[in-house]
Amino acid sequence: MGELPLCQRMLLSLPSSFRVSHSYWRSQRPLPLLSLHLLRNPSLTSASPFSLLGYCHLSSLNAAPGVRRSKFRAHVATDEVRSTVSMDTLLPQFEAVIGIETHVQLSTDTKAFCSCPSQYGAEPNSNICPICMGLPGCLPVLNAKVVEYAVKLGLALGAKINLDSKFDRKQYFYADLPKGYQISQFDIPIASNGSIELDLPVELGGGHRRFGITRIHMEEDAGKLVHAGGDRLSGSPYSQVDLNRAGVPLLEVVSEPDMRTGLEAAEYAAELQRLVRYLGISNGNMQEGSMRCDVNVSVRKKGDEKFGTKVEIKNMNSFSAMQRAIDFEISRQVSLHGEGQASKIVQETRLWEEGSQRTITMRLKEGLADYRYFPEPDLPNVVIEKAFVDEMCSSLPELPNEKRRRYEGMGLSMQDVLILANDYDISRFFDEVLTAGADLKLAANWIMGDIAAYLKNEKMTVNDVNLTPEALAELILMIQNGTISGKIGKEVLVDLLREGGSAKSIVEAKGLLQISDPLTIAAMVDKVLAENPKQVEEYKSGKKKLQGFFGGQLMKASGGKINPTLMNKILLEKLNGN
Amino acid sequence: MHILREMMMLREMMMLRGSSKLLLPIGTAPPRHWSTKRHMQCCSSSSSSSFSSPHYKFEPSDVLQLAEKASIKLTPKEVEEFQPKLQQLIGWFGQLQEVDLDSVLPALRADNLGHRPLREDVPIPFKDRDAMFAAVPEVEGPFVKVPKILKENLE
Numbered sequence: 001m002g003e004l005p006l007c008q009r010m011l012l013s014l015p016s017s018f019r020v021s022h023s024y025w026r027s028q029r030p031l032p033l034l035s036l037h038l039l040r041n042p043s044l045t046s047a048s049p050f051s052l053l054g055y056c057h058l059s060s061l062n063a064a065p066g067v068r069r070s071k072f073r074a075h076v077a078t079d080e081v082r083s084t085v086s087m088d089t090l091l092p093q094f095e096a097v098i099g100i101e102t103h104v105q106l107s108t109d110t111k112a113f114c115s116c117p118s119q120y121g122a123e124p125n126s127n128i129c130p131i132c133m134g135l136p137g138c139l140p141v142l143n144a145k146v147v148e149y150a151v152k153l154g155l156a157l158g159a160k161i162n163l164d165s166k167f168d169r170k171q172y173f174y175a176d177l178p179k180g181y182q183i184s185q186f187d188i189p190i191a192s193n194g195s196i197e198l199d200l201p202v203e204l205g206g207g208h209r210r211f212g213i214t215r216i217h218m219e220e221d222a223g224k225l226v227h228a229g230g231d232r233l234s235g236s237p238y239s240q241v242d243l244n245r246a247g248v249p250l251l252e253v254v255s256e257p258d259m260r261t262g263l264e265a266a267e268y269a270a271e272l273q274r275l276v277r278y279l280g281i282s283n284g285n286m287q288e289g290s291m292r293c294d295v296n297v298s299v300r301k302k303g304d305e306k307f308g309t310k311v312e313i314k315n316m317n318s319f320s321a322m323q324r325a326i327d328f329e330i331s332r333q334v335s336l337h338g339e340g341q342a343s344k345i346v347q348e349t350r351l352w353e354e355g356s357q358r359t360i361t362m363r364l365k366e367g368l369a370d371y372r373y374f375p376e377p378d379l380p381n382v383v384i385e386k387a388f389v390d391e392m393c394s395s396l397p398e399l400p401n402e403k404r405r406r407y408e409g410m411g412l413s414m415q416d417v418l419i420l421a422n423d424y425d426i427s428r429f430f431d432e433v434l435t436a437g438a439d440l441k442l443a444a445n446w447i448m449g450d451i452a453a454y455l456k457n458e459k460m461t462v463n464d465v466n467l468t469p470e471a472l473a474e475l476i477l478m479i480q481n482g483t484i485s486g487k488i489g490k491e492v493l494v495d496l497l498r499e500g501g502s503a504k505s506i507v508e509a510k511g512l513l514q515i516s517d518p519l520t521i522a523a524m525v526d527k528v529l530a531e532n533p534k535q536v537e538e539y540k541s542g543k544k545k546l547q548g549f550f551g552g553q554l555m556k557a558s559g560g561k562i563n564p565t566l567m568n569k570i571l572l573e574k575l576n577g578n
Numbered sequence: 579m580h581i582l583r584e585m586m587m588l589r590e591m592m593m594l595r596g597s598s599k600l601l602l603p604i605g606t607a608p609p610r611h612w613s614t615k616r617h618m619q620c621c622s623s624s625s626s627s628s629f630s631s632p633h634y635k636f637e638p639s640d641v642l643q644l645a646e647k648a649s650i651k652l653t654p655k656e657v658e659e660f661q662p663k664l665q666q667l668i669g670w671f672g673q674l675q676e677v678d679l680d681s682v683l684p685a686l687r688a689d690n691l692g693h694r695p696l697r698e699d700v701p702i703p704f705k706d707r708d709a710m711f712a713a714v715p716e717v718e719g720p721f722v723k724v725p726k727i728l729k730e731n732l733e
């Protein structure tokens with residue numbers, strides 16, 4: 001009974017402005033305090049069977065990617081030497097079935113059901129209130145932006161928008177969500193039955209794919225367990241919780257089990273990331289955990305209708321990790337089949353270990369998890385007007401797949417299409433350069449070449465630089481019509497990236513106009529030849545390679561401004577004529 | 579009797595009873611059910627149906643099952659104490675089941691929420707954050723300190 005005074009203390013500590021609106025709500029909400037007390041008192045808590053949102057802690061277990069990769073090769077080679085021999089013949093007989101559940105953290109300014117700021121990286125436990133702390137008597141109110149973003153993603157995935165959906169409580173017994181349940185959507189999600197289209201990388205064989213999307217639903221995130229990873233080693237009996245993330249809105253996107261390879265799964269995730277970035281609803285950052293993928297993998301003999309036992313993989317924080325984890329898991333399952341040990345494939349959750357490059361058992365799923373969904377009594381149904389859906393529909397930007405089809409139709413190679421359409425800002429910039437009148441292929445090359453290299457080097461995005469699309473178009477035109485050389489163009493580009501302005505003004509201010517007057521060039525050639533009589537002599541006696549030497553001298557003398565075509569023409573005339 | 583534990587058990591009773599059966603009038607179909615390839619299980623299945631009869635005999639094993647769902651441990655004495663109370667509750671639910679609701683429209687929840695408008699996405703930091711956080715049972719620096727979690731999941 002020692003806890004009860006504390007209960008009262010917590011209730012008393014609620015601000016005076018805090019209103020218990022209805023005895024009904026109160027009666028529905030004894031849990032938060034209870035769960036806090038349970039958490040306080042370890043003797044009360046029994047073995048916790050499950051962490052649905054376990055991914056938040058898992059990321060902290062990662063070793064630095066890449067560092068130990070070579071070790072893995074050796075490891076697998078010794079570990080599975082028997083199976084690798086027959087893997088080449090075994091693998092083609094099997095087919096993997098892969099489905100993905102993705103959590104996308106929405107970039108709203110506030111949490112899903114309260115007005116707490118939801119920004120990343122705030123002081124721990126600074127953005128909390130009675131609602132996201134799960135205190136009794138408070139009413140959650142849905143953030144309008146969450147509905148807007150959910151509808152946008154639903155439409156972008158070609159899903160059916162449910163005009164009347166509802167929230168449910170999903171039982172969840174961990175301190176990172178003090179309410180004791182997660183507000184989610186169970187039987188009526190906001191959107192269902194969509195699909196996603198993507199193009200596989202050309203260098204990996206290419207190809208167009210279409211994967212089904214089962215559903216998209218709205219829910220809230222859990223807080224962060226800060227020391228969960230460290231605890232494993234330290235043996236500390238405590239965890240630290242930061243509740244800033246508790247209640248931050250998520251969209252869960254559930255795919256159909258349509259993918260067959262690690263590559264397809266990774267590309268699915270990459271396309272989803274592209275989509276949320278195009279829509280501006282999430283930063284889709286996997287390292288920060290703003291986008292988290294849980295993958296279900298099973299294998300079956302080709303031609304079989306029945307799915308094999310499915311294994312869930314968590315803890316992948318990049319697309320390449322996803323691909324490697326899935327391919328590892330497929331090999332593991334197939335080799336078990338090959339050894340006649342298919343019964344060893346059990347329904348479980350496995351963790352991807354970046355260090356050893358393999359999946360390891362995290363927990364077995366004994367029976368189906370009992371989430372005991374319960375309609376959320378504190379929130380009314382989410383009723384959307386058809387007009388709102390239409391409005392969202394017309395506000396959608398050109399989507400990645402539409403963009404790729406358009407670029408393809410314009411005559412760009414698929415390789416270029418994939419690079420240019422990969423990033424929303426780059427593609428927007430590219431489109432604006434074209435609108436400003438630049439040549440398609442030249443614009444593509446400048447953006448994918450010098451500009452991409454500069455951005456990478458300076459760790460900037462195209463939005464951070466001062467180069468305008470108009471200035472780039474102007475620069476390209478000046479090179480095309482011979483006003484400046486390509487070499488000078490590269491220098492001007494750097495100035496434009498750094499300082500902005502127009503290409504023409506930089507060229508004029510710096511006196512970089514290309515020297516294309518034949519008389520001026522002829523005079524320059526005469527001067528260089530006169531200054532190097534020895535080389536002229538050698539040239540005339542057959543050492544034709546020296547043309548390059550004279551060209552270099554002329555380039556140097558003109559500061560790179562001399563028109564190379566005219567220069568070579570006049571130089572040859574002079575060298576061979578006289 | 580431990581009041582907290584009783585509350586936990588009551589809550590679990592509600593869960594096991596199954597939302598649709600509990601909140602819907604008898605004889606009406608449960609709401610549209612989402613059929614999905616994911617392994618989701620509605621609370622109204624299996625365990626709940628067995629409790630729906632008012633004549634159901636509540637066994638000690640049922641008490642233990644509820645306790646497990648509530649993540650609490652009960653002493654044999656507590657199990658003994660809970661059993662008749664829970665049996666009584668089931669009787670009350672049985673009485674509810676007898677109410678004639680033929681003329682009442684099905685509802686997912688008490689429909690007194692009206693058309694509450696959605697909230698604008700404008701941050702308003704909670705003013706009494708410090709007072710609220712001061713009531714947290716145990717803290718460590720800026721963090722809430724809790725018993726080690728997810729042990730069995732990660733090890």
Ligand SMILES: [Zn+2]
Pocket residue numbers: 111114115116127128129130131132133247
């Ligand atoms: Zn809050």
